[in-house]
Amino acid sequence: MDFAWTEEQRELRSSLLNFIEAEIKPNLTGWYRDEVIPRELFAKMAERQLLGYREVNGRWIEAPTLDQIIVAEALAEVSPGIAVGLLAHAGLGLYALHRFGSGEQKEKYFLPGVKGQQISAFANTEPTAGSDVANIRLMARPVSGGYLLNGTKMFITNGTLADFLIVSAVTDPQAGRKHEAISLFVVESEGLKRRKIRKRVWTPSDLATLFFEDFFVPQDGLIGELNQGFRLIMRTFTSSRIGLAALAIGTALGAYRLALARANSREAFGKKLLDHEAKAFEFASALSRIEAARLLTRKAAWLKDTGQDYTLAASMAKFYACEEAKAIAFFAAEVFGASGIIEDNPIYKFPLDAWASALGEGTGDIQKLVISRELRKRLEAAGSQFEI
Ligand SMILES: Cc1cc2nc3c(=O)[nH]c(=O)nc-3n(C[C@H](O)[C@H](O)[C@H](O)COP(=O)(O)OP(=O)(O)OC[C@H]3O[C@@H](n4cnc5c(N)ncnc54)[C@H](O)[C@@H]3O)c2cc1C
The missing domain is CATH 1.20.140.10 (Butyryl-CoA Dehydrogenase, subunit A, domain 3)
Incomplete structure (x- = not known):
């Protein structure tokens, strides 16, 4: 059993601490006042490969989780709110795409996401379903070329910032088990009605309610297999x-x-x-x-x-x-x-x-x-x- 950090992990931590000193600490007061994590921070973290993914021979791989927790811990020491905004993007939105997305979805969403050019969110919680994940009601009804989404997602981190969102929806309301009724979609945020939630925790992260009203998602927005989203x-x-x-x-x-x-x-x-x-x-x-x-x-x-x-x-x-x-x-x-x-x-x-x-x-x-x-x-x- 070896509890020591590797040389690379020491370097990661030291470059991260320098980054926090130079790019985060001097700006904290303004970001907390405005209650916003600037989009550039995602890009700057990405440039330094601090989002939990690394490019190796032209392929993006997930960084060791041991490295990812060094980053989350050090950021949270200074600002848990900033840490959560980055984790919701990298550990939820990008993770789901990287693990389960198609080649096309990775090209279109994961790549700009992992470079910090686009920001993601992961939306499961609803006004009537939080802990009971499978109890969601947001419906995805099949129509020509895709699905129409109707329902509300609530308490979504990065909800108003996100360029694209991973959204869960009921696709088989007749399924005997709720767990077999749900699918996962990647959805572009353009045209989506969103409202910021005012809060007193995890400042300056962004939290929102999302209103899906006949919101069209093309067929290729489905992640993985139909009804296997849970x-x-x-x-x-x-x-x-x-x-x-x-x-x-x-x-x-x-x-x-x-x-x-x-x-x-x-x-x-x-x-x-x-x-x-x-x-x-x-x-x-x-x-x-x-x-x-x-x-x-x-x-x-x-x-x-x-x-x-x-x-x-x-x-x-x-x-x-x-x-x-x-x-x-x-x-x-x-x-x-x-x-x-x-x-x-x-x-x-x-x-x-x-x-x-x-x-x-x-x-x-x-x-x-x-x-x-x-x-x-x-x-x-x-x-x-x-x-x-
Ligand atoms: C700041 C913030 C950011 C968030 N970001 C996201 C996000 O990005 N994406 C997203 O999808 N969601 C997000 N959430 C939602 C979060 O995941 C839910 O709030 C959480 O899962 C709890 O659900 P709930 O609020 O509906 O509480 P409820 O499910 O209504 O639970 C209420 C209470 O009942 C207890 N309880 C529930 N079920 C049981 C049980 N079976 N046995 C015993 N006790 C139980 C709970 O522990 C809790 O104390 C966020 C929430 C917050 C506060």
């Missing part, structure tokens, strides 16, 4: 849960570092906060939990990169990292006392962003649902002495 959605979410776990860890770490600096300078009762044993112990506990979440996430990434089943590991990582991020970000904010609530204080955003990370890509309850299903599978296959 499986593709779940495979996409299983993968993106690892990125979200890393984002939650970055959120916890960002808050932790700010609080540590504060506790090491602020005095109360004649000594630094950090010199009060009760506080030092809280910092010790939080650091241990951050590291535990990191190890779970790295294991999930390693399982994925080595072609093994990572469903259980991804859900455990996502669940644990988000629970800890919520607790640690809140603890870190409290270290600031009253000054933590001032809007200009960067600590302010972390508890809210940690909360958001526990919602996206399946809540804690949904992760526990997946974990308990995986547990049952192992129990049935090998009894209670199953290997873990």
Whole structure:
């Protein structure tokens, strides 16, 4: 077992940190004020091959997940909102196209996407279906040359920014099982009615409601096979849960570092906060939990990169990292006392962003649902002495 980063991973992290210092940190105030991630940021990240894909001999391949989590964690330390905008594009929209799209779809959408010239979103959630992914109602009715989409998608990251979107829709309303009723489409956003959702989490990422009203999608917009979309959605979410776990860890770490600096300078009762044993112990506990979440996430990434089943590991990582991020970000904010609530204080955003990370890509309850299903599978296959 080797826990050390490779030379390439060290280089990746160091070039990323330089990029964050030069291109992100100086602009954060403006982006948070305007609540927008500028499109150029996607292109700049793409130029440096920081979107999770690499061109090798003219072919685009997915970068190792271990590399992708380095990027998600480091970005989230500074801005979980920016990290989520990039993850929704690269880890959801581009991932679905790269894994399941046709050659033509890759040419037309994945290529401009991976170069950061176009931005994507992944739209499954609806006003009446979130955790229950298969319960969507947006209908795709076959018409000459394609489909007409009718329905509403809600809480879609990059929703108003996106040039194209991966959209789930019911294509077989008569199917006995809802899971066999759904297909996945790639849809251009031109002409789509979209409304930005005002929110207080994951600033400056973009969140929107999308209104499909007799919205035409040509036949070649279908991703994979008809009525097989549910499986593709779940495979996409299983993968993106690892990125979200890393984002939650970055959120916890960002808050932790700010609080540590504060506790090491602020005095109360004649000594630094950090010199009060009760506080030092809280910092010790939080650091241990951050590291535990990191190890779970790295294991999930390693399982994925080595072609093994990572469903259980991804859900455990996502669940644990988000629970800890919520607790640690809140603890870190409290270290600031009253000054933590001032809007200009960067600590302010972390508890809210940690909360958001526990919602996206399946809540804690949904992760526990997946974990308990995986547990049952192992129990049935090998009894209670199953290997873990
Ligand atoms: C900032 C943000 C960005 C998002 N971005 C996207 C995006 O890009 N694309 C997209 O498609 N969606 C996106 N979402 C939606 C997100 O995936 C859903 O909010 C999430 O899946 C939960 O669904 P819901 O909000 O409908 O809650 P519900 O499903 O209504 O759940 C409500 C509560 O009930 C619990 N619950 C539900 N089912 C069970 C169960 N079986 N057992 C126990 N408890 C249960 C949940 O854990 C939760 O606490 C985003 C959400 C947020 C907040």
